[in-house]
Amino acid sequence: MARPEYIARIHAAKYDLRFCGRAEKPEMLRRYKAALAEACRISGYAAPELEAAIARDFGEWVKQERLPKLPLNPRGI
């Protein structure tokens, strides 16, 4: 099934929010909320339903986008 562009935009905003530096968090959170609000408006679903429904697709999107693996520390985490 095709992933709508507005869902890809939420995934991108979420990736940035998760892995940005501490100083960037407030701005990345604002962008994530804006992307989520736009998706709610387009789809007609409430934010909690959307977030839960597309959580697994985020992993697929990460793989498809070939985003860099997160740096691991010497203990393997």
Place this chain on the structure above:
Amino acid sequence: MTREQWAWVEGLIRDVSRPEEGNIFARRVFQWDLAVRQFQKVEHERIVVGTPTDVDFEAHARCLQGLLTIGNALVMASREFQPEELARFGIRREEIGAYVEALEQSFREWHHGLSEEYLDKVRQALFSGEA
């Protein structure tokens, strides 16, 4: 001593202990920041791009609850400090709040009360272009 004199002495004691309080608070924020980052790495590997088991989900929920408890306490504690005091340690109150909101978002995604059957219908609508 009058009440005013006692208040003056208490104020002096607060002033003396203030930098130490700031140091302790900043250390807690940095330790929590590190714990959140490590959690997010494991979450990404095991939950997001991995094949999570029930054990993964149980541990994920416990870790999130622990991090959220500390994070919310840090947000409350940060209100005891002026922005300039926090800035001395390179900390802004809204950064801690944003971290907490990002963790809450993760909790909503994976530990909700919605049934898989219902979510499948939502996914069908979203990805087929019906929504």
